[in-house]
Structures are given as structure tokens and as C-alpha cells.
Amino acid sequence: MDPAKLLDILGNENRRRIIQLLASRPCYVSEISGRLGVGPKAIISHLDLLEQAGIIECSVDEQRRKYFNIANNMRLEVLLSPYTYTVTLHDIHFNREKGGETPSKKETLDREESSTLLLKLSSRLRELKKRQEELTQMQQQLQAEYTEIMDQCLDSIEKVATNPIECELLFELLRNETTLASLCYNLRLHPSVINASLTALEKRGFIEYSIKNNQYYWKIRETGAENE
Amino acid sequence: MDPAKLLDILGNENRRRIIQLLASRPCYVSEISGRLGVGPKAIISHLDLLEQAGIIECSVDEQRRKYFNIANNMRLEVLLSPYTYTVTLHDIHFNREKGGETPSKKETLDREESSTLLLKLSSRLRELKKRQEELTQMQQQLQAEYTEIMDQCLDSIEKVATNPIECELLFELLRNETTLASLCYNLRLHPSVINASLTALEKRGFIEYSIKNNQYYWKIRETGAENE
Incomplete structure (x- = not known):
């Protein structure tokens, strides 16, 4: 959907x-x-x-x-921050219609066995709920850190950019690697203007490109530190 | 909000x-x-x-x-499954207005240092994005398992319950520990009917209660297996 x-x-x-x-x-x-x-x-x-x-x-x-x-x-997850608005929807598949093993096993369980199973399953549900809360915690910390780092990045960008266009470009590339065409569309600037700035930023070692599906994708230069 | x-x-x-x-x-x-x-x-x-x-x-x-x-x-997170509909909204605090350390540090950074910092921060952003994807994966697996286990629980409940009211009660308690009053409201049954069933289920070792804020909270009995 x-x-x-x-x-x-x-x-x-x-x-x-x-x-x-x-x-x-x-x-x-x-x-x-x-x-x-x-x-x-x-x-x-x-x-x-x-x-x-x-x-x-x-x-x-x-x-x-x-x-x-x-x-x-x-x-459904909506992330909203000064730098992000993402809406993601995950369809989660589960083995409802599978049948196979479970029904035959089910037949052989008597009431006593079912009781034990129910208590066991219930305890597993409790574990899953606890785990869910932990994941939510982690996700919030992550989003908080993301926003803080973006704030710091903006400070650095202001220092290193020599003009407003470089500022805008670095900001865009920080959020996503992207193509010249997308940059032109997002920033509403002529390709020649953007290309000149991209070339200048590349020369100064801030950005780099890779080619995917016959397109140039620009991104902030990877220093290698992040490759675990 | x-x-x-x-x-x-x-x-x-x-x-x-x-x-x-x-x-x-x-x-x-x-x-x-x-x-x-x-x-x-x-x-x-x-x-x-x-x-x-x-x-x-x-x-x-x-x-x-x-x-x-x-x-x-x-x-904002919306979880929707045959057994759950939860909407949660987390306000995530970040140290935007904090100031303190950062501005004074910022003053002392020259352009070269800012450049290095920017590349470092950008690489941290990439890590965070990767981590975000991992968390999303985990959350999906969790939700899938939750639904599967609920399906299995329904099978067990049908085996162990001696009448439809017990069925309903066990199903409600499986999802949340809850009070007599909530059960009456959710199931639209008279307190005396529900109380009789709760007593019967407790005797048979399926459920137990705890007292919080002067209220009885009923839940599926914990077998002790889940306490790590």
C-alpha cells in the first residue's frame, strides 16, 4: 500500500x-x-x-x-525533524496461512499440553513486548543523535563553503547521495551553475561521485573511517 | 502532542x-x-x-x-495487525539550544579543521542511517513473530477454555494485564459473570493477579521462564 x-x-x-x-x-x-x-x-x-x-x-x-x-x-513510521520527513510503511508477512506443521501438531496436543504451551507462549509475548520497548528507545536515541549531528554539520558547512550555493549543495549531499538532475530540481539552479560548484567542491576534497545505472551520484567524500 | x-x-x-x-x-x-x-x-x-x-x-x-x-x-509509529493497533508518538529532545561547549569550540576551528570535522560528521551520519535500517529490520521481525505467536495462542486458548467467556478473557489478558472494570467494559459482561470465570481460570493455574494502586490487575500466569 x-x-x-x-x-x-x-x-x-x-x-x-x-x-x-x-x-x-x-x-x-x-x-x-x-x-x-x-x-x-x-x-x-x-x-x-x-x-x-x-x-x-x-x-x-x-x-x-x-x-x-x-x-x-x-x-507505519513517520520521522519528522528539522532535517527529515520520512514516511515508511512496511508490510509484515507472517505465516498465517502456512498450515503444514502446526495443524497436525495441534491435533496431537491434549488439554494439559495446550495449557503448558499457552503459558509458554504468553511468556514469549511478554519478552517480545519488552524487546519492542528497547528497540523504540534505541530508535529515539538514534534520531536525537542524527539531529544533533546535522546541527553541527550546518556549523561546519558555513565555515567551509565559499558561497551560498556551495552551502546548499553540501547540505543536500549530506542528507543523501544524489544526481545532478535532482540537485537542479531541488535547488532550482541551472545545471552549469551546479556543475561548476560540484567541480570546485570535488577539487577541495569535500565530495566525490560514483557511477550507478549510468548516472553520476554525488556524495560527501567517504574518509574510510566508517568502513568497519 | x-x-x-x-x-x-x-x-x-x-x-x-x-x-x-x-x-x-x-x-x-x-x-x-x-x-x-x-x-x-x-x-x-x-x-x-x-x-x-x-x-x-x-x-x-x-x-x-x-x-x-x-x-x-x-x-510517530503505527502498528497494525489482527491483534494490535497502537499509535505512539515520541517527542525527541535534542540539544539544539544548549550552546555551552559547542559555540566556543566552534570559534576556535579554522576552515581546515572544519573540513575534517565535516567529513567526520558526514561519516557518522552514514553510520546512523545504516543503524536505523537495522533497527527497522529488527522491529519488523519482532512484529511478525508477535502475530505468529498470537495465532498459536488462539489455538491453545480454544483447547483449554471450557466456554466462550473463558476464551474471551484469556484472549484479553494475553494482550494486556488488566482490571475487572476494563474487562467488563471491553467484553460488555456483568462483573459477577467475569469474576466467576476469573476465579475458575485462576484455580486452574492460567491466570494470576497483582495489586497496583489499590487495584487488582489480572494477567496470564508468569511461569518464571521469562525472568532472565
Whole structure:
């Protein structure tokens, strides 16, 4: 799914409430409507939209009533800082439909074995939650350091650049290695102007290029220190 | 900031485009309007909203023109799976205004030293990006495993529960330790019904409680295996 599409979907409070409800249990339309205090007509139109986007799916129970559940497993991440805005959406695959081993094993488990297994699995879930919190911590530290270093870089760039265009170029290249064409587009400057500055910066040892897919990609020169 | 508020803000495409532009460089209203092909009136109303939310801030340049930049450093994460919907927003603090050491050190750096520093910082940025990718990988694996284990748990629960209410209770407790009141609210069942089932499940060794802030919190019994 396009991350922008997901942001559009999550931009509506009632859709968020529907998703939250379905993540706690599969529900019928009447249940959702009653629980959220929103008319069934509006609920159905949200459900249609969520279903089309592949976020939910519907099934039919023994009494031929339709119920809905979350179909997807995904992680959306938005990083926002003075130097970054990135939106990433990961579809996470899991072995739900796999079957194979598990069902046959399942048949042979009696109630006692199932009990032990349940306690074991529950303890594994707790571990995973703890690990999740650790990863979140690490990610925050990383983002904080990134922003601090970018601040320091801006100070250095002001010192080493001989004109505003060099400033802009170094700043762009610091964030990503990039092509002449992208630089022209982002900075709205003529290729000849940018090329002259790139050449000057390369001569002074600040930047270098590599060729990928028949294109020149410019980046800040690697000093070799980062190659572990 | 309330994560719901941020989702409301990001639910609009033009606001996302403004944020993206400002994360690449501070801009004037006229620049934003020209770049995005959206009238200045609409841009200004989006900017007002973004400023009120604390996402952007404005400054005035030497020619007394207002320009806008990203004021915040934050990470929004949405996890969505058949068993989870969590939205977390982390405000990430960084030492931007700190000053102290850095400025005095900055004064003493000449152009040559600044050049070396810039290359060093750039190489650190590259490391951070690599690390970021690794963390993202880990987080995805974690989420996949979580969903798989929840699937297995559901199988076990079906085996060990003697009635649908026990099923529901075990499922709720698997996701979070929780109070009687929350269970009543989530399952829409009378306290006496839930209490009877909790007592039965406790007797059979599936669940246990702890007391926090004068409240009973029920959870799946810890077997001790998870305590490293």
C-alpha cells in the first residue's frame, strides 16, 4: 500500500476507532455502529474504504452474518525533524496461512499440553513486548543523535563553503547521495551553475561521485573511517 | 502532542507536502505556494494549523520576511495487525539550544579543521542511517513473530477454555494485564459473570493477579521462564 493512502485513511477519527475496535476483536456492522455511536450507513462506507485498501477483510459466520477483522500486518513510521520527513510503511508477512506443521501438531496436543504451551507462549509475548520497548528507545536515541549531528554539520558547512550555493549543495549531499538532475530540481539552479560548484567542491576534497545505472551520484567524500 | 492530532494533520496531502518541503529547507509563504502550486491563502491556513500544533515555527529574516521551518523532532509509529493497533508518538529532545561547549569550540576551528570535522560528521551520519535500517529490520521481525505467536495462542486458548467467556478473557489478558472494570467494559459482561470465570481460570493455574494502586490487575500466569 502507498503510505500516503494509509495516512489519508488514518486521518479520520471514526476510521481510527473502527480499526482499534477490530484489532481487539472481529465485529459485525451492528456491533461497530453500537459501540462507536455512529450510524450504520457511515460505518459501512468506512468499512468499504478500509476493505478496498486491504486493511480489513470480511467473513461470514454460521448464521450468515458478515463480520470484519484486520487483514493486514503493517508498521507505519513517520520521522519528522528539522532535517527529515520520512514516511515508511512496511508490510509484515507472517505465516498465517502456512498450515503444514502446526495443524497436525495441534491435533496431537491434549488439554494439559495446550495449557503448558499457552503459558509458554504468553511468556514469549511478554519478552517480545519488552524487546519492542528497547528497540523504540534505541530508535529515539538514534534520531536525537542524527539531529544533533546535522546541527553541527550546518556549523561546519558555513565555515567551509565559499558561497551560498556551495552551502546548499553540501547540505543536500549530506542528507543523501544524489544526481545532478535532482540537485537542479531541488535547488532550482541551472545545471552549469551546479556543475561548476560540484567541480570546485570535488577539487577541495569535500565530495566525490560514483557511477550507478549510468548516472553520476554525488556524495560527501567517504574518509574510510566508517568502513568497519 | 496528542498522536491523534498528528494523524489528523498528516491526513491532508497538502499539509504533508508542506512538511516535506520545510524539512528540506526553511521557506517563505510565496515559495511554498509556488512550489506546490497551491494558492497562498490555502497555504497560510495550513501553516497556521501546523504552527498551532507546534510542528513548525516562523522566523523573520533581515528583509523582515517571514519564513517557516520544522520546529519539532518526533517519531510517530503505527502498528497494525489482527491483534494490535497502537499509535505512539515520541517527542525527541535534542540539544539544539544548549550552546555551552559547542559555540566556543566552534570559534576556535579554522576552515581546515572544519573540513575534517565535516567529513567526520558526514561519516557518522552514514553510520546512523545504516543503524536505523537495522533497527527497522529488527522491529519488523519482532512484529511478525508477535502475530505468529498470537495465532498459536488462539489455538491453545480454544483447547483449554471450557466456554466462550473463558476464551474471551484469556484472549484479553494475553494482550494486556488488566482490571475487572476494563474487562467488563471491553467484553460488555456483568462483573459477577467475569469474576466467576476469573476465579475458575485462576484455580486452574492460567491466570494470576497483582495489586497496583489499590487495584487488582489480572494477567496470564508468569511461569518464571521469562525472568532472565
